[in-house]
Amino acid sequence: xxxxxxxxxxxxxxxxxxxxxxxxxxxxxxxxxxxxxxxxxxxxxxxxxxxxxxxxxxxxxxxxxxxxxxxxxxxxxxxxxxxxxxxxxxxxxxxxxxxxxxxxxxxxxxxxxxxxx
Amino acid sequence: xxxxxxxxxxxxxxxxxxxxxxxxxxxxxxxxxxxxxxxxxxxxxxxxxxxxxxxxxxxxxxxxxxxxxxxxxxxxxxxxxxxxxxxxxxxxxxxxxxxxxxxxxxxxxxxxxxxxxxxxxxxxxxxxxxxxxxxxxxxxxxxxxxxxxxxxxxxxx
Numbered sequence: 064x065x066x067x068x069x070x071x072x073x074x075x076x077x078x079x080x081x082x083x084x085x086x087x088x089x090x091x092x093x094x095x096x097x098x099x100x101x102x103x104x105x106x107x108x109x110x111x112x113x114x115x116x117x118x119x120x121x122x123x124x125x126x127x128x129x130x131x132x133x134x135x136x137x138x139x140x141x142x143x144x145x146x147x148x149x150x151x152x153x154x155x156x157x158x159x160x161x162x163x164x165x166x167x168x169x170x171x172x173x174x175x176x177x178x179x180x
Numbered sequence: 181x182x183x184x185x186x187x188x189x190x191x192x193x194x195x196x197x198x199x200x201x202x203x204x205x206x207x208x209x210x211x212x213x214x215x216x217x218x219x220x221x222x223x224x225x226x227x228x229x230x231x232x233x234x235x236x237x238x239x240x241x242x243x244x245x246x247x248x249x250x251x252x253x254x255x256x257x258x259x260x261x262x263x264x265x266x267x268x269x270x271x272x273x274x275x276x277x278x279x280x281x282x283x284x285x286x287x288x289x290x291x292x293x294x295x296x297x298x299x300x301x302x303x304x305x306x307x308x309x310x311x312x313x314x315x316x317x318x319x320x321x322x323x324x325x326x327x328x329x330x331x332x333x334x335x336x337x
Contacts, residue, residue, distance in 0.1 A: 154244045155261035155268040163266040166235030168226055168285055170203035175238060175282035177269045 203283040206320075207336045208237065210297065210311075211277040212329055217301040219271030220329050221246050222278065223253045223264075226315070229292030233257065237295070238280050239264040241271040249300035252308040274329075284337075288315050299329045 158177065163169050212220055221241030226234040233256035241247075247259040257263045272278045297311035307328040313319065313335075323332040 153261065154242055155239065155263075156265040157242060158267055158269050161266040164235065164263060166263075168235045168237060168288065170283035170285070173203065173283035175267055175280055177238060177240075177278065177280045179270065179272055180277045180279065 202286040204286055204337055206282060206284040208280040208282070208295075208333070209277060209336070210272070210279075210333045211331045212272055212274055213326075213331045214275040215301065215304070215329050217274060217304045219273045219301075221250060221271050221300045222330075223247075223250045223298050224280070225253055225256075225296055225298075226288065227294050227296060231294075234293065236263045236267060237282065237284075239268040240278055242268055246300065246302070249306045250298040250308070251306055252296065253298045290316050295335070297326070297330065297333060299326070301329060 158174065162172065163174055165171065169175070208224060210222060210224075219241070221239075223239050223241075224237040226237065228234045233253075236253070236257070244259060244261060248254050293315045295311070295313050295315055296309055299307040299310045305328065307326075310326045310328060310330050311324060311333045313324050313333065315335075317337070320335055320337045323334045325332055
């Protein structure tokens with residue numbers, strides 16, 4: 064009988080020795096050092112996310128030299144210049160920068176003049 | 181003596197092309213309707229008596245990506261910039277008047293040539309062959325109405 068009581072007392076003491084400190088730790092308000100550690104962990108997590116995001120945005124691997132983004136309408140517009148749409152290449156030379164074409168319609172060397180009213 | 185001959189040959193060579201094409205100053209006046217859209221692209225070009233493209237006189241609008249909307253001209257030229265290098269200016273706003281003065285070859289008048297204008301406006305319907313007017317001396321100074329964007333066109337000489 065004494066032996067059973069001794070074992071019961073020992074297990075109760077052991078349980079109390081483990082549980083009471085754990086319970087008190089759980090109830091204690093968080094300390095500043097713990098906060099700082101948690102904040103540091105958050106920063107590191109965000110940094111990892113930023114780095115991962117930067118990798119996603121790097122389009123140069125996929126576009127092979129075309130380092131433009133799709134929202135740039137001006138550049139996209141230039142992509143219309145394919146096939147026969149721009150035969151001879153690009154936009155024409157504005158009046159006054161080169162001589163008019165020798166198409167037999169004009170007197171040679173006489174550049175047309177234009178004005179908009 | 182040799183230098184005089186050389187100078188004579190040079191001046192003759194320089195003068196000959198101007199003599200070869202007899203030309204007169206012609207003013208082409210195009211007035212647009214107030215159609216309520218962006219600036220119009222216009223191309224003025226000439227076809228020969230067989231209806232084949234002979235050449236361009238003026239392009240109003242500098243971005244070649246829009247030339248496909250000047251459908252008849254584009255069909256004839258493939259949008260080749262060489263056809264309009266040096267004769268290209270800005271597009272023309274609604275309600276505005278484009279006035280072009282050029283030395284046009286005499287041979288084009290009363291010989292079956294026709295002056296055409298194709299027009300196009302962004303986000304609006306293309307208007308090929310909006311103007312088609314025979315080049316005659318008699319027709320000078322007579323306004324011709326357009327079909328969609330052009331209120332009137334006339335050439336004066």
